[in-house]
Amino acid sequence: MLYYGYLTESEAFPLSSKNTMTRDAMLFLPAKVVEEFHKDGGRGLFSTVSTVYLIICAAVAVFCWGAAVLLRDPLYLGFMTMFFSYTVFQILNSALIQLGRMRASITLSLTSAVLKLLVAYGLVFGLRNPSSPFPAICANTVADGVAGIGAVIALGLPQIARLHWFSRELFGKFLRFGVPLMGVSISVTLLNQIDKYLVVGFFDMDVYGVYSSNNSIASGLFTMISVGIMRGVYPAVLRGWREGGREAAKPLLDQGARLYLLVAVPAVAGLTAVALPMSRVLFAKGYDAGAPVIAYTALAMLFMGLTEYANKAYELEQSTVHVLQNSAIAAVIKVASSVVLLKTVGFTGGAMGSVVAFASYFLITCVRVRRRFLFRVPVKNLVRIVFSAVTYAACIVLSGEGRGEMQAILHKLRR
Numbered sequence: 001m002l003y004y005g006y007l008t009e010s011e012a013f014p015l016s017s018k019n020t021m022t023r024d025a026m027l028f029l030p031a032k033v034v035e036e037f038h039k040d041g042g043r044g045l046f047s048t049v050s051t052v053y054l055i056i057c058a059a060v061a062v063f064c065w066g067a068a069v070l071l072r073d074p075l076y077l078g079f080m081t082m083f084f085s086y087t088v089f090q091i092l093n094s095a096l097i098q099l100g101r102m103r104a105s106i107t108l109s110l111t112s113a114v115l116k117l118l119v120a121y122g123l124v125f126g127l128r129n130p131s132s133p134f135p136a137i138c139a140n141t142v143a144d145g146v147a148g149i150g151a152v153i154a155l156g157l158p159q160i161a162r163l164h165w166f167s168r169e170l171f172g173k174f175l176r177f178g179v180p181l182m183g184v185s186i187s188v189t190l191l192n193q194i195d196k197y198l199v200v201g202f203f204d205m206d207v208y209g210v211y212s213s214n215n216s217i218a219s220g221l222f223t224m225i226s227v228g229i230m231r232g233v234y235p236a237v238l239r240g241w242r243e244g245g246r247e248a249a250k251p252l253l254d255q256g257a258r259l260y261l262l263v264a265v266p267a268v269a270g271l272t273a274v275a276l277p278m279s280r281v282l283f284a285k286g287y288d289a290g291a292p293v294i295a296y297t298a299l300a301m302l303f304m305g306l307t308e309y310a311n312k313a314y315e316l317e318q319s320t321v322h323v324l325q326n327s328a329i330a331a332v333i334k335v336a337s338s339v340v341l342l343k344t345v346g347f348t349g350g351a352m353g354s355v356v357a358f359a360s361y362f363l364i365t366c367v368r369v370r371r372r373f374l375f376r377v378p379v380k381n382l383v384r385i386v387f388s389a390v391t392y393a394a395c396i397v398l399s400g401e402g403r404g405e406m407q408a409i410l411h412k413l414r415r
Contacts, residue, residue, distance in 0.1 A: 037099060040165075042156075042160050043161075043165045044165055044167040044170055046095075046157055047160070047161050047164075048170045049091065051163060051166050053088065056087075060080060060084075061080055064077060064083075065080075075137070078137040079137065081141045082137050082144075084145075085142075085144035088144075088148040088152075089112065089151060092152065093109065096108075096154060098238065100235060100239075101154065104150075104151070107150075108150045108151055108154070109147070111146065111147050112144055112147035114143075115143035115147075116140060117139075119139035119142050119143060120135050120138075120139035190331040190335070191304075191327070191354075194331075194334060195338050195354055196208065196211065196215070198335075198338050198342055199347050199350045202343070210347070211350060213287055214291060214293040214294050215294075215351060217294050218295075219297055221271070221298075222264070222267070222298065222304075222305065225260075225267060226264075229263065236256075237252045237256065237312065240252045246373055250373050254375050254377065256375070260305055261377060261385050264302050265302065266385075266388065268299055268302050268389070270389075270392060272298065272299075272393055273396035274396060275291040276288055278294065279294065292348045292351070297351050297354060303355070303361065304361070304362075307358065307362045307365050310362060310375065311365060313369050313374065317372060322369075326361060327361065329361075329364060330357050330358070330360055330361035330364065331357070333356065333357045334354065337356040338354070338357075341353050341356075
């Protein structure tokens with residue numbers, strides 16, 4: 001994770017999150033995407049998606065140009081280009097996954113990830129570590145732009161995307177199912193970001209720097225875990241749903257949730273065990289005051305990932321309104337609990353509020369979705385996973401291994 005002042009790559013532009021409203025609105029239901037693609041080889045689907053994407057980009061361009069002129073801040077133009085490249089890659093990468101073209105998706109995703117690091121580090125060292133978001137914005141724009149062009153070629157868009165193949169019927173479906181998902185994206189954005197703004201409001205930018213730096217470690221790691229596992233699991237679940245309905249999809253969803261827990265629960269335990277030495281090694285003196293934020297954020301992200309699996313029944317059965325209701329309730333809980341905890345326990349209360357909110361989101365979803373179907377992990381397996389993770393964390397703490405490992409990693413990075 002790269003830091004430029006108080007700005008991290010994931011915070012450089014709030015629209016560039018994995019819950020982009022544009023992506024959720026246009027690729028509203030994977031099962032429908034596959035169905036529409038097979039109707040005419042993707043002509044109607046991608047012609048409609050391309051048209052809507054260009055309209056949204058035009059609206060974003062007007063907003064960013066206006067903001068750049070009124071606020072006299074050219075960074076808004078950088079945010080604009082980052083939004084364009086990020087959104088096109090997310091939309092088309094989702095399409096690649098849903099159409100079963102996993103090799104192209106994985107190759108382009110890895111290309112994007114590697115290019116972001118190479119371009120960012122090249123600019124940081126070339127500009128002598130500037131305290132500016134420019135390297136992050138440029139790296140994201142270039143990497144996602146290259147990956148987006150690759151996805152355009154992989155899907156054959158130059159041959160099938162035409163304005164006269166725009167489908168009003170499909171556009172109506174986008175609005176009917178996509179608008180609730182846009183609301184979901186807003187709610188999830190609040191769930192992910194509001195604690196940072198509250199920390200600034202209750203304290204100051206110095207405290208925010210401590211909070212966001214520690215917070216980004218766990219959130220970044222769990223984003224990779226969630227996306228990585230889901231990209232492997234979801235295509236199989238969709239295939240099972242199309243071929244055999246609930247009976248075929250549910251066992252695959254159960255396996256996916258169990259696999260997620262096998263990776264995520266030890267990750268929470270490990271991050272909790274090494275939070276303090278990690279914060280001391282990676283950040284400036286005094287930032288270790290925010291080490292508990294790493295542990296709380298990891299636990300919150302664990303619940304967020306589980307909620308994604310619980311929501312799959314709603315997504316597969318096209319009940320997007322219920323997802324909106326549940327996420328909106330969780331967002332209200334997040335604001336209320338964060339305010340109370342920030343006042344009572346200090347700035348770490350923001351991360352504690354995230355735990356309360358995401359745990360509530362998961363429980364609310366579980367209670368409501370049980371009428372349809374919910375993933376199940378055998379109690380015996382769950383106990384084994386938790387026991388192994390706790391034992392793992394205890395061994396790290398008792399052996400004092402955490403600090404030594406962090407210093408060794410930092411030494412290699414500085415060579």
